[in-house]
Amino acid sequence: MNATQHSVVVTGIGATTPLGGDSASTWDGLIAGRSGVARLEDEWAAELPVQIAARVAVEPTETIPRPQARKLDRSAQFALVAAREAWADAGFTAKAGEDTSVSPDRLGSVVASGIGGVTTLLDQYDVLKEKGVRRVSPHTVPMLMPNSPSANVGLEVNARAGVHTPVSACASGTEAIGYAIEMIRSGRADVVIAGGTEAAIHPLPVVAFGNMMAMSKNNDDPQGASRPFDTDRNGFVLGEGAGVIVLESAEHAKKRGARIYAEAVGQGVSADSHHITQPEPSGNGIALALENLVAGTDLEAAQIQHINAHATSTPQGDIAELKALRKVFGDDVDHMALSATKSMTGHLLGGAGGIESVASILALWNRTAPPTINIENLDPEADADIVRDKPRALPEGTIAALNNSFGFGGHNVVLAFRTV
Structure with a gap:
């Protein structure tokens, strides 16, 4: 790391997921190996291939006024919901400026979504067709914008250093x-609230993903449908929710006496340039992201004791990820306890990296790797130390965790967190 760059730490976490309405209940669900997947009871789902x-x-309306x-x-x-929890968890008592421990001009918001306000867009189009022009909500555009979550979080905390939506x-x-880490490392901000969110459980996305053969159609066994690394895996299960963390420069956090969960070591980014939806089967693009992470930080392979894998439960993607890890880290992979938490939460698309970063940070904080559930017959090509069925204690000393995320279009992003 360049000497002029600032060290970054995590001081707050928040989540709302299929396992719980906050980070504590989500973590309890992960450690218990509990699935949040269920059969859809909506009338629109009754005739769909994926149910x-x-x-x-x-529900967020339990805490957000109507x-x-x-x-x-x-x-x-x-x-x-997740941002409010993370902000309070970091020890801030009001928005920036009112809480004088952080300046609005030095506070940023980076909250991403892979799809954005798709339910608003589709629902309001139905209103237009069925009820006419006058019934379309005047709030439709600011609701459907992909930057809406980040903008609303920024408004909530009074962030002025920049509001971004990758x-x-x-x-x-x-x-x-990763972008938030770089904002702090470069000196643009002292504090950034960052993460991911998604809400795409709606007939069109469900049908579209299903017709791509990307989703599991195991309707008779919802809780067993997401089965990363199992020989019978047949696609991901769609989830919803958000995970948000508060990042700070180490100097700023120490000055205000904040509790520090972990160091945010850095990110590695690459692109496959292979196919718009299919992963590059050898894992070369993922390997490049891992190599970029190591090259851009002081992270040592021996420190990496835990990996929260992307592992969506697709036939090609799961194995490509493991090939990449083995290519970059070799035999060191054998001491990296690997968890696939999508087996419990489902796949939150653009929100996955948020909740899986929360899970990675809590794994370090509690020195415990969550289990991967639903592996009945391990794929012979799954060449890694996969934590199965029950949680596993992580070693003492300075250890690190990776959070891997890969997306349609060949996007590869890897984050590293480390104990302090």
């Missing part, structure tokens, strides 16, 4: 956190 998904455990919620797409509602499909949330 399962992982909805949030707690007048405010009506002006927010569901993805922005999730982001706001969009890179299922790598969006991870790229958002």
